[in-house]
Amino acid sequence: MKVLFAVSECVPFIKSGGLADVAGSLPKELKNLGTDVRIMMPKYGTIPDQFKKDMKKKAEFTVEVGWRNQYCGIEEYTYQNMIYYFIDNEQYFKRDRLYGYDDDGERFAYFNQAVLESLAQLSFYPDIIHCHDWHTGMIPFLLKRRYQSRDEYAQMKTIFTIHNLQFQGIMPKEALKDLFNLDDRYFHIDELEFYGNINFMKGALIAADKITTVSPTYMSEIQTDYYGEKLNGLLTARRADLIGILNGIDEEIYNPAYDANLIQPYHSSLIQDKQTNKVHIQQRFALDVKDIPLITMITRLTKQKGLELVRAVFHEIMREDIQMIVLGTGDPEFEHFFREMEYRYGNKFKAYVGFDEGLAHQLYAGADLFLMPSKFEPCGLGQLIALKYGTLPIVRETGGLNDTVQSFNEYTWDGNGFSFSNFNAHDMLYTIRRALHFYYERSVWTHLTETAMLMNYSWSQSAVKYFELYRNLVSRSEMYVLK
Secondary structure (H helix, E strand, O other): OEEEEEOOOEOOOEOOOHHHHHHHHHHHHHHHOOOEEEEEEEOOOOOOHHHHOOOEEEEEEEEEEOOEEEEEEEEEEEEOOEEEEEEEOHHHHOOOOOOOOOOHHHHHHHHHHHHHHHHHHHOOOOOEEEEEOHHHOHHHHHHHHHHOOOHHHOOOEEEEEEOOOOOOOEEEOOHHHHHHOOOHHHOOOOOOEEOOEEEHHHHHHHHOOEEEEOOHHHHHHOOOOOOOOOOHHHHHHOHHHEEEOOOOEOOOOOOOOOOOOOOOOOOHHHHHHHHHHHHHHHHHOOOOOOOOOEEEEEOOEOHHHOHHHHHHOHHHHHOOOOEEEEEEOEOHHHHHHHHHHHHHHOOOEEEEEOOOHHHHHHHHHHOOEEEEOOOOOOOOOHHHHHHHOOOEEEEEOOHHHHHHOOEOEOOOOEOOEEEEOOOOHHHHHHHHHHHHHHHOOHHHHHHHHHHHHHOOOEOHHHHHHHHHHHHHHHHHHHHHHHO
């Protein structure tokens, strides 16, 4: 079974968020299950030279982007026995960042069409093209509307994974002709039309054979008005083809027993060694070295992550006998707020505005509690990493947070963290105080941290679900051919 992952970012080459972690980890597990899986992504100018210098050119051709004929090079690189293809066009991808340009619609319209055209150039015809988020959303649509008249493409199936429904690739109507050379037949409610514009993600939701989300709860949430981002009607109509499969983490990267970033590696049976990492963090951030709860947030500083709640009750949090560290970058309003709070509460609160991967690992290991009060969270990797490192999460019950964190029940001793339901600052504050209370009940705390670390957060279980999904689609296609 041959599978092509079409993605806009992938670890270890380039990363802006959790999509890159998924694209870097899931294919490895699928390969272990016997799948011939390959990954195709743009060749960004910011990919490190250590990778670019060993890429091998496989083909050169042109791609039609509306009225334009644009150069396309395909370069191949093998990493950890995985084959990666890079779509090379410096006009579109040799830039300082991945996204956020006025011509993002054109850039990724090009990428979508380049992916489909490259298959013939490589003579690689996958059974499944697995597409991710709006940047690849037009691949399933174009495959069905334009390419399946070609024999080599006729039996290909597509799966589209929604990592975040909020970002959809909404472009003006003119993009239909200007970027895809499609006429007005495709500009109506049953095709690409979306409130007077066109919508890349809608193209995938119409045309993909199966649609997955990155957690079961998120799958249910996005079929409602509140979370559905105006696509809930379409998602509900396709609910028979909608599947929620929880993300995992790469335990070769996130494992406190082997993590080279840590001052002192540890595992569940030597949980006391975690304390060495806490002392290191306290010293690094010039906090008093003492036995009080250390809370951390490692996050994008945006409203999605629930930072409005944190801001609303921050002074009440600071009245508790705690230390707290925030690591992240994002909206200027929150960056400014946390810098201001460090100035005011510098003896117990620190803000690292920016990102440092090694430091993030050290914070996961050194903290006692991990605060993640998201407004919505398709899956979330932060809480999974925290659990793996024995750092107990405090989360809001939404999306993947609801699927992975079970609030501690002091009567049955079930649970692996702390949670609250309503998007309410004082509900969050109450839950923080509840967690702080149990910090000083050592038998409870030891039980919780050991329980958290012993759970399986790897991709192994989820990869099997994707593998079965692929196999069922391919088997159904073969049955159709036999008929």
